[in-house]
Amino acid sequence: MDTRPIGIFDSGLGGLTAVRALVRAAPQESFVYLGDTKNAPYGDRTKEQIQALSRQNVRFLQSRDVKALLVACNTSTANAMDVMRSQAGDLPVVGVIEPAAAAAVSVTETGRIGVLATAATVASGAYEAAVGRLAPAAAVRAVACPGLVPLVESGRTDAEDPELAEAVKTYCAPLLAAGVDTVVLGCTHYPIIRPAIRRALGPDIALIDSGAASVGALLKELEERDALGDERAAGRRQFVCTGGAERFARLGSAFLGWDIRPATEQASL
Numbered sequence: 409m410d411t412r413p414i415g416i417f418d419s420g421l422g423g424l425t426a427v428r429a430l431v432r433a434a435p436q437e438s439f440v441y442l443g444d445t446k447n448a449p450y451g452d453r454t455k456e457q458i459q460a461l462s463r464q465n466v467r468f469l470q471s472r473d474v475k476a477l478l479v480a481c482n483t484s485t486a487n488a489m490d491v492m493r494s495q496a497g498d499l500p501v502v503g504v505i506e507p508a509a510a511a512a513v514s515v516t517e518t519g520r521i522g523v524l525a526t527a528a529t530v531a532s533g534a535y536e537a538a539v540g541r542l543a544p545a546a547a548v549r550a551v552a553c554p555g556l557v558p559l560v561e562s563g564r565t566d567a568e569d570p571e572l573a574e575a576v577k578t579y580c581a582p583l584l585a586a587g588v589d590t591v592v593l594g595c596t597h598y599p600i601i602r603p604a605i606r607r608a609l610g611p612d613i614a615l616i617d618s619g620a621a622s623v624g625a626l627l628k629e630l631e632e633r634d635a636l637g638d639e640r641a642a643g644r645r646q647f648v649c650t651g652g653a654e655r656f657a658r659l660g661s662a663f664l665g666w667d668i669r670p671a672t673e674q675a676s677l
């Protein structure tokens with residue numbers, strides 16, 4: 409047993425989709441969530457910038473004595489896994505892309521898989537590589553969606569929002585044209601706008617939540633190391649952001665359905 413917290417990070421609110429899944433699956437686990445809102449979005453940055461920010465996030469979470477790291481950010485997973493692993497040393501580091509690719513491969517019937525992700529994730533080719541390792545015959549169509557994270561971070565998440573609906577429709581059109589039967593929400597922000605994406609793709613396409621998929625892999629890793637928390641206790645939940653805490657806590661509370669304001673602090677890394 410290990411009752412230390414899990415360190416989780418994203419560029420902003422997106423990783424809360426992994427937090428929601430973690431709290432449902434393992435409420436006994438304590439965690440420190442870091443949203444690097446001052447530097448969001450990551451998806452339009454260079455690989456070097458993403459690596460530097462990711463390393464900084466890992467260093468910060470190491471200073472909080474975490475027992476494992478969940479990289480709840482596809483952009484960091486795709487572009488900085490090696491540098492994060494070398495920074496983390498013995499600490500286990502779990503990313504979102506392998507678990508999401510595995511979930512997509514297990515769900516697809518036609519082998520045609522779509523991916524919605526940031527520009528930096530799409531440019532990395534990480535989803536094509538991960539799916540290719542598991543199902544070499546599968547075809548992946550990945551679409552960069554640079555407009556979505558800024559909308560989510562500003563609280564524009566309602567499926568009725570005309571700008572959001574138009575952007576989502578545009579990004580989903582190539583996936584519909586490719587005839588995919590499964591779409592990976594390859595940015596952890598996107599499950600927050602799932603109703604808008606569902607509306608654009610219709611009812612029949614399976615949607616894979618990359619943040620939620622990663623939680624299963626994280627818990628398996630902890631179990632193998634005999635490092636799960638105490639099942640009789642309730643986990644401690646802390647939130648840290650690098651930009652304005654009021655907005656982060658307000659939007660985060662709305663998404664999670666509980667008040668995270670008393671547990672949220674602002675820090676400079």
Ligand code: DGL
Nearest residue numbers: 422449450451482483596
């Ligand atoms: N939520 C992140 C991801 O999964 C980062 C999005 C961004 O900051 O551009 O890629």
